[in-house]
Amino acid sequence: MKRYNSKVKAIVAGIGSYNDLGLIRSCGEIGVLSIYLIEGKSLIVPIYKSKYVESYCFMDFSVDEMREKIERLTSDKEIQYIVFPASDSAVLVFDLLVDLLPKNVYVSHAHGNMRNIMDKSMMAKMALESGLDVPKTIVYELNSNNFVEIKLKFPIIIKPVCSIDGEKSDITIILTSSDLQNRLGELKNKGYDKILIQEYIHTSSSHEVGITGVSYPNGEIEIYGYIDKIRNKNKINNYGIYYPNKEFKCINSLKSYIRLTGYEGIFDTDFIVDKDKWYFIECNFRNGAYGYCTTKAGFNMPGRFMKCIVSGMKDIGHSVDLRTVTFMEERTDVLNALDHSITWWKWLRDVCTVDTFLWWNRKDPRPLLRIPYSIRKFF
Numbered sequence: 001m002k003r004y005n006s007k008v009k010a011i012v013a014g015i016g017s018y019n020d021l022g023l024i025r026s027c028g029e030i031g032v033l034s035i036y037l038i039e040g041k042s043l044i045v046p047i048y049k050s051k052y053v054e055s056y057c058f059m060d061f062s063v064d065e066m067r068e069k070i071e072r073l074t075s076d077k078e079i080q081y082i083v084f085p086a087s088d089s090a091v092l093v094f095d096l097l098v099d100l101l102p103k104n105v106y107v108s109h110a111h112g113n114m115r116n117i118m119d120k121s122m123m124a125k126m127a128l129e130s131g132l133d134v135p136k137t138i139v140y141e142l143n144s145n146n147f148v149e150i151k152l153k154f155p156i157i158i159k160p161v162c163s164i165d166g167e168k169s170d171i172t173i174i175l176t177s178s179d180l181q182n183r184l185g186e187l188k189n190k191g192y193d194k195i196l197i198q199e200y201i202h203t204s205s206s207h208e209v210g211i212t213g214v215s216y217p218n219g220e221i222e223i224y225g226y227i228d229k230i231r232n233k234n235k236i237n238n239y240g241i242y243y244p245n246k247e248f249k250c251i252n253s254l255k256s257y258i259r260l261t262g263y264e265g266i267f268d269t270d271f272i273v274d275k276d277k278w279y280f281i282e283c284n285f286r287n288g289a290y291g292y293c294t295t296k297a298g299f300n301m302p303g304r305f306m307k308c309i310v311s312g313m314k315d316i317g318h319s320v321d322l323r324t325v326t327f328m329e330e331r332t333d334v335l336n337a338l339d340h341s342i343t344w345w346k347w348l349r350d351v352c353t354v355d356t357f358l359w360w361n362r363k364d365p366r367p368l369l370r371i372p373y374s375i376r377k378f379f
Contacts, residue, residue, distance in 0.1 A: 014086030016043040018358040022292030028052025030303040049366040083107035108265025131253035132280040135199040157200040206274035238333035244322035250278040293327035
């Protein structure tokens with residue numbers, strides 16, 4: 001039977017995604033159990049059945065309720081608790097609480113400045129200041145009475161200025177000026193005051209990549225490679241490859257950007273690579289959805305972050321033994337075969353050869369095996 005560290009516990013706060021599950025498994029695999037806080041009232045996939053979850057609860061992610069919950073959960077002062085916010089709402093709540101939490105609780109944060117650095121227009125500005133290439137970006141005020149000509153070359157992409165204030169489904173690619181006017185009117189009717197409009201870089205040679213890493217309190221940053229996003233369906237990265245130990249020319253500028261934000265914790269950035277240029281798109285100040293694949297590659301970001309916090313930063317600099325890893329978010333990747341984006345033969349071959357799934361895990365099978373029991377409550 002595996003022995004768990006009784007002096008350290010993780011607190012994972014999320015919305016029931018495979019991001020949550022990856023964090024829980026990454027911590028569990030180094031001997032740290034998780035307390036799982038879930039925003040809402042139910043889950044389709046019962047992640048709380050993971051063998052690495054010590055306890056769980058459903059709750060509202062309000063500042064007052066979260067503060068009260070954390071104070072009750074962390075009353076044992078002999079235990080060090082490390083909080084991993086796994087959703088944008090959790091990221092913001094814990095950043096507001098950073099100076100109000102018990103001394104034995106450490107949380108990823110931006111010193112109370114999270115809402116500002118989550119603003120995508122601010123991201124673009126800070127990225128440019130750090131030397132990163134950024135697509136041309138403007139913030140459009142929807143309350144203006146007259147339509148202002150957007151001086152960007154089509155196609156363009158529009159998205160909420162801050163992810164916490166909008167919906168992922170409102171991210172739209174626009175091809176013409178008339179389509180843009182119609183869409184801006186729809187977004188205004190939905191209650192948006194302003195919207196981010198950005199040049200959409202999409203050519204036959206462009207592709208999406210993700211760069212994820214850890215920013216420590218002393219300013220050190222670990223980045224070991226990048227994720228090639230091979231398949232995307234429903235705006236979800238379904239299948240890809242993590243390439244460790246790769247050099248890319250934007251790495252120093254990216255580290256400068258992360259330091260400029262003042263953020264401490266795991267981060268995940270999106271880039272478009274086109275014609276040898278790496279265009280910064282956005283940063284998620286939390287573990288990325290595919291973060292578990294880096295754990296399987298040998299870069300356990302939650303584990304390394306916990307060890308460094310508990311040891312007083314003494315573990316930074318220890319080498320990691322990394323390997324290339326393929327990963328699949330299998331619950332949505334099958335849609336690529338269903339709509340014939342790829343052949344069933346190709347998809348089945350990938351299923352048989354993939355290194356790690358983001359939901360299924362033979363050493364921790366209960367979350368998926370318990371799905372039928374969870375679904376019953378909806379009928």
